[in-house]
Amino acid sequence: MVALTSAGDAQARRRPPSMAEVAALAGVxxxxxxxxxNGRTNVEQATRERVLAAMGTLGYRPNRAARALRSGRSRxxxxxVYTLTSYGSTRTVNGIALEAAKAGYSVTLIPLASPEPADVSAAFExxxxxxxxxxxxxxxxxRMTAAEIVLPTDLPVVVVDSGPPTRYPAIDNDQARGARLAxxxxxGLGHRNVWHIAGPQASHSAEVRRTTWExxxxxxxxxxxxxQRGDWSPEAGYAIGSRLAEDPAVTAVFAANDQMALGVLRALHxxxxxVPGDVSVVGFDDMPESASFQPPLTTIHQHFDRIGVECVSALLEEIENGERQDHALVPVELVVRASTAPPA
Incomplete structure (x- = not known):
């Protein structure tokens, strides 16, 4: 025998759970x-977990469109981002996405054809x-200046890995401290000639590291x-490392990132x-693979996840409270491994 249901019953089953039903189940x-x-923070953690559990049980999904209309925000x-090929950019974008998700915000990623002002302005459109x-x-x-790039005047903006602009908070790892430590x-190990393989001249971080080294x-x-000028790639590190390897006076090399340092290690081998008996090598970034290089690479550890947290924090402070934060530098650390030693 086949059970028959009315259209009203079917419609009732299809109706999504309401906020009132979630509240009743959670007892709030x-x-x-x-x-x-809405991702507000003024809710006790135990209560929040109870509400989230009730949402999961009922299959409740907040109506983002309605919420945006009520609040005037899209959340x-x-x-x-100009390039996702560099380790730093990839990890920073990941950190922003994770931190935004914690705050109940989604992320819209717009790749840029170039860092030229016209392309940046078009991306903002x-x-x-x-x-x-x-x-x-x-x-x-x-450097990114307000005069070069046309940005909406009412949109909160933060800038990462760029010279301080005139109007917007800039957030970055402490590039100068890292280069100085390296x-x-x-x-300190006794090397008198410390060679440097720099990144592209147009790169803010590369130039800070180069000038601080000097x-x-x-x-x-x-x-x-x-x-020595490279392009961040292991291939550039290998080519430059091969030239430096021909000079017996070269006993120490500071590469502006770990990928170029990897190329240097292979060229010297x-x-x-x-390494480090004849030549000591230091990198910059502390990629997860750096500890597995042969030998394990001495490098500067950058906190790209912290950059993501600082970016989202600065944006939400302005979005939700109207307060613009100052420029921020995230500390870096020297990680000493087996690729450096006193000169022979």
Whole structure:
């Protein structure tokens, strides 16, 4: 015998659970459910977990469109990024996405064809169509000024890995401290000639590391070798490392990132020069693979996850409270491994 159901019964089953039903199951008010659904922080953790459990049991999903109409916010953050091929950019974007999700915000990613002002301005026009509440910009350029790039005046913006702009908070790892620690470490081991493989000249972080390396050597009264210019890749590190390996006077190399340092290690190995017996090598970034290089790489540890947290925190502070934060530098640390030693 086949059971028959009315259209009304079918419609009732299809009706999504309401906020009132979630509140009843969790034993709280509908206002508390609303606070949890909107990512508010003024809810006790135990209560929040009870509400989230009730949402999961009933299959409740907040209506983002209705919520946006009520609040005037989309609860979305835009991220403009020039390149996702670098380790730092990839990890920073990941950190932003994770932290935004914790706060109940989605992320709209807009890749840039170039870091030129016209392309950045065009990307912001695209973001305007997405109705984001704020935006983070990852350009890896030396400087971004309000005069060069046309941005919406009412949109909260933070800038990552760029020279301090005139109007927006800039958040970055402490590049200068990292370069100084790397150079001082090699000098402290007794190396007098510390060579540097820099990143692209247009890169803000590369130029800070290069100028700080040079200043640290001059302050120590050490000679300043000719800077070697790479492009962040292991291939560039290998090509430059092969040239440096031909000079027996080269005993220490500071590469501006771990990928170029990896190329240097391979070039020295292929040339029959021992690391660290003949040449000490230091990188920058502390990629997870760096501890597995042969030998394990001495490097500068950057907190890209912390950059993501700081970005989202600065944006939400302005989005929700109207308060603009100052520029912020995240501390870095020297991680000493087996690729550095006193000169033979």
């Amino acid at each position: 008010s509908a206002q508390t459910v609303s606070r949890v659904a 979305s953050i835009g991220v403009l 695209t973001l305007a169509e997405q109705s984001v509440d704020g935006a983070a910009i990852l350009l890896e350029v030396q 150079t001082e470490h090699l000098l 200043k640290t050597l001059r302050d120590a009264g050490a000679p300043v070798p000719e800077v 292929d040339a029959g020069r021992d």
